[in-house]
Amino acid sequence: MSGAREEVLARLRAARDAGAPRGGVPPVPRAYHRTGAHAPGSAGVLDLLVERVEDYRARVLRAGTDDEVAAAVARCLDEAGSRRFVVPADLAQGWRPRIGERELVEEHPSAPLAVPELDALDAVVTGSSVAIALTGTIVLAGGAPGQGRRALTLVPDHHVCVVRAADVVESVPEALARLDPSVPLTFISGPSATSDIELDRVEGVHGPRRLDVVLLG
Template sequence: MTSAREEILARVHAATAEAVAPERPALAPSGPVDVDLFAERVADYEAVVERCAPEEVTERVAARVAGLRVVVPDGLPFAVAGSVADDGLVAADLDALDGVVTTATVGIAETGTIVLDHGPGQGRRALTLVPDLHVCVVRADQVVADVPDAVRRLDPARAQTWISGPSATSDIELSRVEGVHGPRTLHVLLTR
């Protein structure tokens, strides 16, 4: 005897068995990339945006995290003096740290969003959501015009975290509360 659920699923499967997914047209890039717009939109989210040359990244990160205990992911392309390496730290360990330093995969000019695919230099998802400060280095050549351009650069099989400013919510009595779902402070170093 089949259940109602099984019967419905069997009907859905039969109805869609021969369906062919429509071919998706190739999309041309959306247009010129405006790195200044990206910086402006990130700042609109109350994140700190600091521009620097590639050779200044290590110095600027050091200045931002001076006196703090920060964790760094495997594959970070620069050293962070005094940092803690992520060797599978549990949430309580991450919560005891002041911040995290990562790179990014894509920055989206139109929305001011940073996307991590958790590859080298970006760490696992918990690493970027638990500490109170996230310092993220974004290269100008990683900035794209809009969301469709970003999606074209991303591997859909990889986990992704899309970050639009510091964590905030207005779920509780419509009052803005920061740090509920992630870092309270986002500091973006935008480099050439």
């Protein structure tokens, strides 16, 4: 048996080496564009992000101050009928809406909520690490300030996400350069949706069926 195995491996090596140039295989050129045509947070980049996010059937509200963020978050929750919502314990205080008739739940890293507890909540409010204008994608880094863990943003049916203008870049390579690949990353391009073989769209299968983005700056 080992003789047959060695023969097969020898043939594979011969086939591999037959077309290889002398001196070994040349390196594959990787001249990627690592910067976009527009600076992060510029008006053109922000407008493109809004256009692409809305293409995904998500909504974008703009805010200039933390107080306006809190008001926009409250509006998103009220219009969706989301009364019980959860936030990471380290979410900025200025981004949190007044409680009023709502119930606020904080999740601490030392005491994560069980999936049934998260499923009983209407919404989650978080920050974000970076947003990609060309693809309309928002990226959350697990454990980063104000972003919590992955389950926190995947189980509740409504996600309100705050994006700072300075964190909006034009291209994917620019975004990857800002991220730590050693932590869990969640890439969000609109509400969770899928289509069956007849192209009937179903939302909320793999995550929140409603996404509201509050763009700060």
